[in-house]
Amino acid sequence: MKKITIAIDGHSSCGKSTMAKELARKVGYVYVDTGAMYRAVTLYALRHNLFAADGAVLEVALREAMPQIDIDQRLVDGKTTTFLNGENVEREIRGLEVSNHVSPIAAIPFVRTALVAQQQKMGREGGIVMDGRDIGTTVFPNAELKIFVTASAEVRAQRRYDELQQKGMPADYADILKNVQERDYIDSHREVSPLRQADDALLLDNSHMTIDEQNVWLMEQFEKATK
Numbered sequence: 264m265k266k267i268t269i270a271i272d273g274h275s276s277c278g279k280s281t282m283a284k285e286l287a288r289k290v291g292y293v294y295v296d297t298g299a300m301y302r303a304v305t306l307y308a309l310r311h312n313l314f315a316a317d318g319a320v321l322e323v324a325l326r327e328a329m330p331q332i333d334i335d336q337r338l339v340d341g342k343t344t345t346f347l348n349g350e351n352v353e354r355e356i357r358g359l360e361v362s363n364h365v366s367p368i369a370a371i372p373f374v375r376t377a378l379v380a381q382q383q384k385m386g387r388e389g390g391i392v393m394d395g396r397d398i399g400t401t402v403f404p405n406a407e408l409k410i411f412v413t414a415s416a417e418v419r420a421q422r423r424y425d426e427l428q429q430k431g432m433p434a435d436y437a438d439i440l441k442n443v444q445e446r447d448y449i450d451s452h453r454e455v456s457p458l459r460q461a462d463d464a465l466l467l468d469n470s471h472m473t474i475d476e477q478n479v480w481l482m483e484q485f486e487k488a489t490k
């Protein structure tokens with residue numbers, strides 16, 4: 264059977280990566296979490312003091328540093344894990360500090376150009392499930408299956424809160440909700456590749472769906488797309 268390209272885009276914390284990973288596992292495709300790549304660049308910038316006191320990115324310094332930022336995703340104990348210059352940073356990139364700084368990094372054109380080129384290279388052969396914000400619109404505009412996932416901001420904040428609690432990481436619901444709303448705004452209003460549903464993407468609002476229900480729905484779409 265021909266291996267297709269699957270683009271899963273949508274708002275933050277709407278369970279995109281959970282469903283994308285599960286689909287990739289079931290059908291034996293490679294899974295790529297592109298949000299983790301923007302988060303890894305953000306972590307690099309935080310560690311190298313590339314943010315001004317007002318939160319602006321020191322773009323000249325970051326541009327110079329880009330060739331030294333190597334991001335790689337590998338399976339560790341069966342889980343997709345992000346490495347920054349060889350160091351496992353999976354846990355650190357999920358914390359609130361990175362979450363609070365990632366949007367301005369993801370809005371910088373030279374960062375997007377570099378990461379999009381890497382993503383296109385990873386997906387050259389098909390057989391890939393990639394999740395992000397611009398996969399169906401910019402990275403793989405010809406993907407055979409495109410899904411745009413959303414859920415209400417409150418539902419998404421609650422899910423992120425539960426996830427952090429489960430991992431024993433500090434979490435405050437009001438802070439998280441604010442972060443989700445701010446990121447929605449910045450992601451959909453930035454100049455380069457703003458978050459938007461591709462014309463040919465299928466819309467999935469999972470506010471009132473269980474994970475199992477959405478996995479079943481996604482599998483049905485996969486079967487239709489590969490028939």
Ligand code: DC
Nearest residue numbers: 275297298301365366369395396397
């Ligand atoms: O999916 P996430 O929350 O891990 O994404 C982190 C940030 O990166 C989020 O603010 C949106 C941005 N992002 C992006 O601009 N383009 C992508 N393809 C993936 C993520």
